[in-house]
Amino acid sequence: MSITISINGRNVVLRDIEPTTTTLEWLRQSGRTGTKEGCAEGDCGACTIAIRSPNAAGCSSWRSVCACILPVAQLADHDVVTVEGLAEREALHPAQQAMVDTLGSQCGYCTPGFVMSLFEATYRTDLTDQARLDDQICGNLCRCTGYRPIRDALETVAGTCPHDRFAAACAKAAPTAGPVDITHGEHRFLRPTQWSALFEAVAEHGKPPVYVNGATDLGLWITKRGEKWPLLVDLAALPELGRLTHAAGVYTIGAGVRLSDLEAWAKDRLPIVARMLRYFASRQIKNRATVGGNLCNASPIGDLPPVMLALDATAVIRGPLGDRRVPMSEFFLAYRKTALQPGEVLLAVEVPEPPAGARQSAFKVSKRRELDISAVCAAMVVAMDASGNVLHARLAYGGMAATPSRAREAEAVLRRAPWTAETVEAAAEAIARDFNPINDHRGTVWYRARVAANLLRAFFDETSDASTPALPQRPVGTVVIGGRP
């Protein structure tokens, strides 16, 4: 009933742990207090550590993640590095040295977390533009410095890939994730490596288990509501869930694909997915969060659901009796309720290639540009026939209703009409008939309604030059170009 984790190069055996013990709790209770708690909700990054995941596709790199919402049991067989493990005796790691040199620490409480985000950046070779650099540290809050020195430190180390023991570790194959089955009192944690083992355990349990993968959503139930479950099942080691393929005009995205991997993969394939993911959560969260988690929690303010709706995706669902397919437009049934039957697992989403020449974009509007939940988000795909009349229109929104939803009235106005400013105006008016949004701390009814309509105007304007607009370099409002005066 024990698990083994490699922490800062040493194998540590954890015995008799409660399945909902978070990694941060465990680290701090074991005396590793360098990793800090600033919020216990994944939003401040003070608890950032780096992990090397087993079975990761391709080379397994160090990934920054939030320890505060990550059950430590899920780290069985992982390699973990904390801020205490970076320096070699007196010699600081370049990420640490850069933070010293730029005066990137003032009170120092956020610093261990930033150091770990910079640590990941040190070995990333794709941090080539401002947007990605911003993204790399948007999951770390600092109340003291104003970030300028930390940004400088990041630019100093990003992609420098020193030949050190951390790089050497990545050159080796990733560790293998074995099955885990631990019980603490009334609570059992299972990490099956075979589908048969999963469904057998579920059948034996009698009641539907609670599934977890990235735990970026479920982790909050632990830290904020003190939930514990009789059977918690980690899906992360199951085969097929991590697939990313393209065949016969269909992209298949495994439900267990981590969003940071999806973001990189989608950039040249499904650009609006990548575009949405740029403003999705933070690097730490995306390094854990999965597609399946984002779709199955069925949050009305989730960011991928509108994208999947706009792309006409299909959910592939696996149950003990086999697989079945449900169109995304029938997947979200009610507030936080999906078409999944108890015990079923979302295996993948299948995304057909968008119609040739289709205009497409994705938008996220929130109080803060980075690491915030949408007030309104939207994904739009519009395709025209040769004479410029709309053949195909998908306008999908989050934050406007109890479920992620398409604006069907507005789509109807567009369909078969010429793709002109006048048509777009009419469709924008129609959005008012599609939704009855609510007031909350993220936005008033007025704002949501206004923005929902305006995003269609923005879409028309933005796609007039390029059918899929590029990502803004820095956090910026959704509309990239200025529009005709």
Add this chain to the structure above:
Amino acid sequence: MSVVGRPSPHESAHLHVTGAARYVADDPGPPGTLFVVPVGSTVARGRIVRLDVAPACSLPGVHAVLTIDDIPGDRLWGPIRHDEPLLADGEVHYQGQAIALVVAETEAQAWAAARAVVVEIDVEAPVLTIDEAIARNAFHTEPHTISRGDLTGAFARADLVISGEERIPGQDHFYLETQAALATLGEDRTVHVSSSTQHPTEVQHVVANALGISNHRVVVAVPRMGGGFGGKESQASPYAAYAALGAWVTGRPCRCWLHREQDMAWTGKRHPFLARWRAAFASDGRFLGFDISLWSNGGWTVDLSGPVMDRALFHVDGAYHIEALRTTGRVCATNLPSNTAFRGFGGPQGAVAIEAAIDAAAVWLGLDPTHIRTMNLYGDAPRNETHFGQIIEQNQLPRLARTLQESADLEARQAEIRRFNATSRWRKRGLAFQPVKFGISFTASLLNQAGALVLVYTDGTVQVNHGGTEMGQGLHTKIRAVAADAFGIERDAVRIMTTQTDKVPNTSATAASSGSDLNGAAVARACQAIVERMRAVAADTLDGTDPATFVFANGRVSIPGGPSMAFGELARSCWAQQVSLSSTGYYATPGITYDPAIGRGRPFFYFAFGGAISEVEVCGLTGEYRVLRIDILHDVGDSLVPTIDRGQIEGGFVQGMGWLTTEELQFDSAGRLLTHGPSTYKIPSAGDVPTDFRVDLLRNATNDKVIRGSKAVGEPPFVLALSVPGALRAAIAAFQSDAHPPFLTLPATPEAVLRAIERIDDAESAEERRVS
């Protein structure tokens, strides 16, 4: 070479980056340490009709559940007025007020038991907003008025009279380390408290009073804080007292460490203000008269609300000389957490309205707001006297404004913005210049004192104790430079020790930006006393005749052009010759006086100055925006450590920007905070800060009043962030074709900006205008 004025890393940087820096929250305490959790009221106002702790007492791990009757000493505390019960006394006054304390083996057990305490409350309708408090006549203070000049005359002469109303938001401190304390009992009824506080002496007093013991039985230590910003000036005390009470009753060490959610919901914040103003201008932009009334939301107890309001009143003039000015302010009593100190201490809130007034006047008069700001700056006599009668000495404002406007290329950029706006439909840009003057000192003159204890060891290394606390502001780094400089030794030969009440007694809070002014001077004096003694010994050893000419530098003591010896060697000689190598130092700021009855005096030792120019780009479809570039020129006198000062300026600006843009405190109608975590309360993140962020320190600005010619830097730069709403107003106006000023509510969230563009809130802005 002197280490003062040289760039230096943060004194603890190597500890921060390796995770080795210890915070109170990191200290699990000795084996057997228990955890204390307050039971917070879930009702904002009412009478407790039933309080049953028995269900909690029987839960696993619970050692004690304490209520007000278990407090052996004084049940009340308060930094100024003794009005705050440590635990509820039959009534509750805000959501989160501590009703009982659960002491248990583990944190989880304590929280679980806290939920099991039965509290029944007869709910009464709470007073939450300033408007409700005014309507119900619920105030903590009497009005305080400051008035100068002929207001009636000014308004009669004016070419333009406008009026308005600003609702100035509160702000959560969001220090990354939440409130934390660890209390351990010693022998003979003594208590040691490790506390994340800016004010160890107050914690000492509150703990001693609550336990009913004398001050000399309590030692309070502050290793460092994970941020304070004023939020741990007064409000660390109750949590330290809770840990101490737990320890006192159970005999076991006890710690108390709040979760983020509780820290945000239970502790006080920056005071929200309401400002109602009338302003009189001449057609050329001269600011003739300003009449402004302020109300602040004080929360349930007074805390520091009085002096916060005073400072607001002292800063309603912004950086401008206005001949006729009247201001009056009053603190409202509400059923919210007791609002408290926060960087700027009311100064920023005081300065908001005048900038809105100038922006509105600029639109009506068809003038550039920068022009109005620049022409009205404080100048030479007689334009250098504030409304409270203090002369602004060494006024840097006109020079600073000129220098900044040139270095930021203001005119060319204004022209470029006009071009951009003419060709862009859904994106508009705007720019604003923001000058700042900020008074430095505790306005209560008795607080302006500090002490130090410096110890030199025979190997030539030095320990420095002083009364100031380190919360990231770099105080220890500055003090280390001061001490290293006094002895002519390397920075590494000086260690700044944990701040402890048994080393330096009766200290003031580290606040009001005054930490290095006061403590630096006290440390310098202590060092000087030792240096004088060492000189005498050196005269013997080096065989010199005039000890006053000996130079302490580069780790050596030398006769210019003659022999020298290592500093450590000299220290050994002193010891051998039975000369004391330790000294205390003490400093008090002279000449601070203010008479609130007549609204006249000299509440500040000196003023700090600064200027910022911010440029923004706004999206007219969503209200989202981005700050494109910031230029700051700030006056820190002769910087003690320029790298630290730059950090304070940048950090202060961004924190101010958060206050004015994305940080939105929302309470429901029952007084519950809805935005109680970083998922809903959005402080700036890295991408909100432009990569084009230029900061410069004003040159040739020696402050003749303070140690090494430096100036305080903690708070003044915060106010520079007012340039962001200024720039937003300019960009918003560019969307609008009429010559009617936009009304932007604060914080300027994307929604607020879109509402301003579409004039949704204009009706509420209650503007009166008269043009002659």
